Amino acid sequence: MSAASAPVLECREVYKSFGPRAAALLGVSLEVPSGSLSALVGPDGAGKSTLIRLACGLLRAERGSVRVLGFDAAVAAQCIQDRVSYMPQKFGLYEDLTVRENLDLYADLHGVSQAQRAQRYPELLHMTDLQRFEQRLAGRLSGGMKQKLGLACTLVRPPELLLLDEPTVGVDPLSRRELWQIVHDLVREQGLTVLISTAYLDEAERADRVIVLQAGRVLAEGTPAAVTQLAAGRTFRLTPSGRESARTLQARLLGSQAVIDAVPDAGGVRCVCAAQHGDGIPGGVPVEPRFEDGFMVMLRRTQSQSAHADIALAHPPPQANGALIEVRDLVKRFGAFTAVDRVSFSVARGEIFGLLGPNGAGKTTTFRMLCGLLTPSGGVLRVGGIDVARAGDAARGQLGYVAQKFSLYGPLSARENLEFFASAYGLRGATRRARIEWAIHQFELTHASGPAGDLPGGFKQRLAMAAALLHEPRILFLDEPTSGADPLARRAFWRRITALADQGVTVVVTTHFMQEAEYCDRIVIMDAGRVLAQGTPAQVRACAPREGEFEPSMEDAFVAVVERSRAGEARAAARTA
Amino acid sequence: MLSSLMRILALVRKELLAVLKDRRTRLSLLVPVLVQTMVFGYAASYDLNRVPYVLWSQDQGAAATALIARFDGTGIFRRIDTVVRERDMRAALDDRRALLAIGIPADFSRRLAAGRHADVQLIADGRNSNTAGTALGYAQAVIGAFNSHWRATHGEGRAPAHLSVRAWYNPNLLTRWEMIPGLIGTLTLLQTLLLTAMSVAREREQGTFDQLLVTPIRPVEIMAGKALPAMLIGLVQASGVLLVAQLWFHIPFEGSFAVLYGGIVVFVLAAVGIGLVVSALSYTMQQAMLYSFVLLMPFTLLSGLTTPIANMPRVLQYFTLINPLRYAIDIAQRVYLEGAGMRLLLPDLWPLALIGAVTLTAASWLFRHRLQ
Numbered sequence: 001m002s003a004a005s006a007p008v009l010e011c012r013e014v015y016k017s018f019g020p021r022a023a024a025l026l027g028v029s030l031e032v033p034s035g036s037l038s039a040l041v042g043p044d045g046a047g048k049s050t051l052i053r054l055a056c057g058l059l060r061a062e063r064g065s066v067r068v069l070g071f072d073a074a075v076a077a078q079c080i081q082d083r084v085s086y087m088p089q090k091f092g093l094y095e096d097l098t099v100r101e102n103l104d105l106y107a108d109l110h111g112v113s114q115a116q117r118a119q120r121y122p123e124l125l126h127m128t129d130l131q132r133f134e135q136r137l138a139g140r141l142s143g144g145m146k147q148k149l150g151l152a153c154t155l156v157r158p159p160e161l162l163l164l165d166e167p168t169v170g171v172d173p174l175s176r177r178e179l180w181q182i183v184h185d186l187v188r189e190q191g192l193t194v195l196i197s198t199a200y201l202d203e204a205e206r207a208d209r210v211i212v213l214q215a216g217r218v219l220a221e222g223t224p225a226a227v228t229q230l231a232a233g234r235t236f237r238l239t240p241s242g243r244e245s246a247r248t249l250q251a252r253l254l255g256s257q258a259v260i261d262a263v264p265d266a267g268g269v270r271c272v273c274a275a276q277h278g279d280g281i282p283g284g285v286p287v288e289p290r291f292e293d294g295f296m297v298m299l300r301r302t303q304s305q306s307a308h309a310d311i312a313l314a315h316p317p318p319q320a321n322g323a324l325i326e327v328r329d330l331v332k333r334f335g336a337f338t339a340v341d342r343v344s345f346s347v348a349r350g351e352i353f354g355l356l357g358p359n360g361a362g363k364t365t366t367f368r369m370l371c372g373l374l375t376p377s378g379g380v381l382r383v384g385g386i387d388v389a390r391a392g393d394a395a396r397g398q399l400g401y402v403a404q405k406f407s408l409y410g411p412l413s414a415r416e417n418l419e420f421f422a423s424a425y426g427l428r429g430a431t432r433r434a435r436i437e438w439a440i441h442q443f444e445l446t447h448a449s450g451p452a453g454d455l456p457g458g459f460k461q462r463l464a465m466a467a468a469l470l471h472e473p474r475i476l477f478l479d480e481p482t483s484g485a486d487p488l489a490r491r492a493f494w495r496r497i498t499a500l501a502d503q504g505v506t507v508v509v510t511t512h513f514m515q516e517a518e519y520c521d522r523i524v525i526m527d528a529g530r531v532l533a534q535g536t537p538a539q540v541r542a543c544a545p546r547e548g549e550f551e552p553s554m555e556d557a558f559v560a561v562v563e564r565s566r567a568g569e570a571r572a573a574a575r576t577a
Numbered sequence: 578m579l580s581s582l583m584r585i586l587a588l589v590r591k592e593l594l595a596v597l598k599d600r601r602t603r604l605s606l607l608v609p610v611l612v613q614t615m616v617f618g619y620a621a622s623y624d625l626n627r628v629p630y631v632l633w634s635q636d637q638g639a640a641a642t643a644l645i646a647r648f649d650g651t652g653i654f655r656r657i658d659t660v661v662r663e664r665d666m667r668a669a670l671d672d673r674r675a676l677l678a679i680g681i682p683a684d685f686s687r688r689l690a691a692g693r694h695a696d697v698q699l700i701a702d703g704r705n706s707n708t709a710g711t712a713l714g715y716a717q718a719v720i721g722a723f724n725s726h727w728r729a730t731h732g733e734g735r736a737p738a739h740l741s742v743r744a745w746y747n748p749n750l751l752t753r754w755e756m757i758p759g760l761i762g763t764l765t766l767l768q769t770l771l772l773t774a775m776s777v778a779r780e781r782e783q784g785t786f787d788q789l790l791v792t793p794i795r796p797v798e799i800m801a802g803k804a805l806p807a808m809l810i811g812l813v814q815a816s817g818v819l820l821v822a823q824l825w826f827h828i829p830f831e832g833s834f835a836v837l838y839g840g841i842v843v844f845v846l847a848a849v850g851i852g853l854v855v856s857a858l859s860y861t862m863q864q865a866m867l868y869s870f871v872l873l874m875p876f877t878l879l880s881g882l883t884t885p886i887a888n889m890p891r892v893l894q895y896f897t898l899i900n901p902l903r904y905a906i907d908i909a910q911r912v913y914l915e916g917a918g919m920r921l922l923l924p925d926l927w928p929l930a931l932i933g934a935v936t937l938t939a940a941s942w943l944f945r946h947r948l949q
Contacts, residue, residue, distance in 0.1 A: 371791050401791040407784030411595045423587030424792040426580050451598070477791075 014064035039207035043486025085159035091150035095139030144175025172358030231293035236284030330379035354520035400468035410453025425471035439466035514555035588802025638686020762905030769811035773852025778865035831916030840908035850936025857943035
């Protein structure tokens with residue numbers, strides 16, 4: 001271990017860009033002290049990955065200095081790489097090798113001796129709880145387990161500094177908690193220095209220190225509490241009165257100049273005021289600020305809310321009685337494996353319906369069946385009164401679909417993509433032109449020139465939404481629509497979604513952000529192919545044990561429900577064994 | 578019906594935009610075809626332009642000198658050495674300096690002058706049987722000419738039977754004349770098969786295929802939307818080869834362009850059908866690429882481009898019946914050199930149309946049923 005006094009990583013005025021139009025870092029200075037757990041927080045495109053890659057000598061800074069463990073990254077990259085372990089966002093696991101073989105491979109690459117392995121492997125496998133899966137193919141592991149295996153492979157040789165680039169992205173809350181616990185233990189028990197990047201703001205609170213990065217600049221550096229403190233005295237909770245829903249209350253608050261941020265929270269609305277209001281917001285009860293509140297205060301100093309977040313449909317979907325989506329005893333089997341096991345729910349017109357669950361829970365499979373991309377093995381599935389799998393093109397014309405990954409045509413421009421999808425949905429002539437203009441204006445795509453594949457993440461996300469709404473569908477399917485988006489973009493996204501739902505569009509959405517479940521009218525939580533909990537967010541939250549005076553969060557509820565079900569399963573398995 | 582057509586049109590436009598907008602893919606569509614045509618035009622030839630030989634002569638007489646002069650006068654036979662010992666002759670063949678050794682015994686001129694038979698020895702390097710055979714053939718022709726001339730000038734009269742040889746369609750039996758028209762099919766198959774095989778796999782990999790499937794577009798329309806642009810690109814590529822053949826190699830074109838293009842269209846339809854089946858079966862671009870190459874190798878080897886189909890074992894000859902390239906090469910060569918019309922080409926056209934119909938039907942069925 002290096003001397004405790006000197007920082008392990010030190011950046012001074014670092015600049016880095018990829019081409020004239022793609023500046024990644026604009027004068028970043030920061031320090032990572034020895035033995036600390038530091039979090040690099042910021043939305044996609046903030047420069048987190050660039051910074052981490054500079055720190056392990058994979059990139060060279062244009063200006064400024066990067067010093068790691070006393071070495072200059074510009075000249076002694078190899079010395080740094082011998083002492084630092086780095087886990088990139090997409091870790092190179094070999095899916096056709098077993099857990100053990102992957103470990104062996106990385107041990108071979110790092111020249112770890114057999115004696116060291118004998119001592120190191122049990123530690124790593126115990127730490128990641130993968131002992132039982134030593135002989136399983138890496139490709140057969142769940143997303144969370146893959147990340148843990150990646151971490152184990154990264155740590156196969158004890159490093160002096162551990163760099164983790166968004167290890168929790170796309171991982172369910174349960175696995176995220178486990179990963180953070182592992183990292184915590186590494187810092188506390190082994191005195192390791194860790195720099196971890198994340199787009200989840202709630203994770204930042206678990207670090208000793210945070211570095212907030214936004215558009216290539218350091219917005220703040222210090223303890224998470226210091227960032228949270230920025231919102232001190234400005235955070236309130238409001239409960240909707242009368243017939244007003246939490247969503248309309250939120251929309252009303254966001255429209256006010258005095259409000260920086262408002263999010264639905266446990267049946268009410270949490271909001272952050274622009275400045276310290278002596279009397280606060282009318283009807284607002286002061287609450288403890290959170291990290292995200294402080295972050296929003298900082299962000300709103302540099303960015304303003306999207307102006308076009310409200311959306312108006314020319315032809316709102318017609319009124320409909322009864323359930324628009326009906327799922328009864330839905331089953332999907334892949335060979336001997338049952339991915340979806342007798343799932344039932346229904347969604348009414350104009351509802352926002354959330355599908356939540358850990359990776360491999362079967363929510364994507366359910367989702368794909370709803371869209372007609374998979375045929376069910378059994379059960380009833382009716383969307384808009386028709387059987388999607390068997391229905392013709394007319395039925396599909398009523399659906400809009402936004403995939404998790406950007407899945408429009410990369411070489412085509414934004415406009416060309418819209419033109420294609422407009423024709424695909426049978427729009428013609430003046431209607432087609434009008435709808436394309438509407439989409440470009442509504443989703444602020446006027447300046448989106450060049451191939452769509454090269455657009456920044458936020459643009460891509462808006463373009464995907466625009467393409468899905470061109471034909472004014474009655475039902476909108478959204479698969480993880482906000483993963484990787486920055487908080488402002490996420491809020492704009494949800495404003496559009498709630499506006500659409502208010503006009504009668506039915507929305508089915510899957511999400512990993514548990515807070516976002518609060519935007520939904522009703523949710524289901526799935527695990528191992530079955531529905532564990534179902535109802536309004538308040539009903540689901542009530543499943544979690546209440547601790548103290550605070551309402552349990554959606555994430556607490558999620559973890560409680562999944563853990564309870566898994567424990568029950570383990571007991572059942574023990575009884576039959 | 579109209580809406581279906583509009584959707585197909587939108588797909589075709591999207592497909593062409595995706596291919597043609599990028600400068601690199603645009604170049605990769607034409608440049609390799611042109612380069613390969615040039616390379617094949619020059620490199621793939623069985624004609625021997627230069628036969629290095631070593632002369633092992635023990636005879637200084639007039640007849641021997643006249644014979645050697647005939648060899649040297651062809652411009653093809655190049656004497657690299659004249660040796661007197663057998664060991665030196667052997668060495669020249671061993672280290673590949675000479676392809677052929679001509680041995681003239683000491684009594685050659687004397688025996689001929691006496692009106693008797695004389696022997697000339699030809700030794701060829703058989704390590705490449707093809708070249709050796711061709712070189713020996715050339716040498717025999719030279720010696721044959723020498724014989725007739727000798728008989729005529731020494732009052733022995735002409736040989737009783739005289740061979741009068743004509744090669745129809747390709748009078749000088751130039752390999753290039755048959756090779757380059759053959760390339761129209763070969764290179765077009767290579768490119769269109771890869772292009773279509775990758776196109777659906779790419780969409781699957783990038784998630785755009787799902788996005789297509791949730792729109793009102795039907796699987797059959799997706800297939801048509803994939804097949805038409807690929808056929809168009811295939812036709813442009815075939816025209817590229819054709820242009821090189823016409824403008825650079827000046828290979829005489831006997832037939833009609835309409836007939837040739839008619840044949841190419843049917844062939845490209847079959848090629849695209851095979852590409853789409855490969856595409857529907859593969860989940861990743863890597864798989865699509867691998868399957869395509871696994872197919873391309875036997876297609877080329879069993880096409881008759883380089884080795885005559887009639888010489889293949891019977892089982893393989895049956896296999897060539899489902900090889901679209903076999904028919905395409907036949908069509909191109911016959912239209913080019915023989916000037917064949919549609920009627921003569923029917924035996925080639927209907928199997929191609931059948932292959933196209935079967936593969937396209939299979940592909941559209943697979944698109945739908947690969948949904949699980």
